[in-house]
Amino acid sequence: MRENERLKKLLQLSSDRSDYITTAKVIARDPTNWFQTLWINKGEKDGVVKDMVAVASAGPVGRVHRLFNGGAGIILITDVNSSVAVRLQSSRIEGILEGRGDNACYLKYISKEVSVAVGEKLLTSGLDGIYPAGLLIGYVSDVKKEGEEMFQEIEVSPMQDLSTVEEVAILKK
Amino acid sequence: MKKVLLYLLYAYAALAIQSLFFNGAKPDLVLVLVCVFALKFGQLQGVVYGTVAGLLIDISGGLIIGPNVIGKSVAAFLIRILRNNLFQWNIYINTLMIVILSMVDIILVFVCFEFFSKVSFSNRPWIIPVTQVIYTALASIILYGWLKPGKDESLVKEEGY
Incomplete structure (x- = not known):
């Protein structure tokens, strides 16, 4: 049920906002204390560009700081360099x-x-x-x-x- | 070769555990594994393992390669020197050394990032590395019985026992 609600909110976001690009799944996180980053499964080929903002169901989480063809790294708002x-x-x-x-x-x-x-x-x-x-x-x-x-x-x-x-x-x- | 692969698997699992189960400050389980490996199998092997484990961490970070390579290999080098100069090794000495080496590792990684990358951690609150050191010490206590770092397998092998 919780996953359903989360996905419904993201779907709502995609229809409400004209600046929506795509939805991505989080595939990895930084395992150390130095960085607060996420890695997602969408990249350049999906229309993602550096410095695009990542938003979850409750609010913004960060921006794209590293970009590859099929994936991207998101620097979270809690990272010291954000x-x-x-x-x-x-x-x-x-x-x-x-x-x-x-x-x-x-x-x-x-x-x-x-x-x-x-x-x-x-x-x-x-x-x-x-x-x-x-x-x-x-x-x-x-x-x-x-x-x-x-x-x-x-x-x-x-x-x-x-x-x-x-x-x-x-x-x- | 088998033991290296096994410990690399442990390092990979340690990184997964760190990222999945800890919110906020995380223990440095890889440092504990590197120190255990150096204590059990010798200085050179420990440094090589520390280099590879550090490389794994730097690659997962996606920024520059080198800070954790240096940090972990220096930790392996130093713990073996300390072990060779102490008559005995028990859980208290092991924990104290892990605490010291954890601080050395943090300082080395910090210096590498400050001088060789565009990111800066100078505004990071001090409570994060302090919590990391405490968690790492606790992890070394918990893992001591399982990994048995006091049992020097390199020495046994060299003397042909």
């Missing part, structure tokens, strides 16, 4: 979502004057030219305003549980 332009849903303040290297992200460059609540949702702003605007990408899981830093330390959990992704939809950038 950055996504986002905005807070309520205040519309923009920031950068950077991967932490495990199963969470940091929201950077939010001033201490801005009030951010735990549970607040984050949307992609589209300003990076890669992720389409308006995708619900994560929610605030912890906020720290200690120290003499200019910006708050905001921890973000992705909407999609990245450890359980089995299929992704690829969207045009």
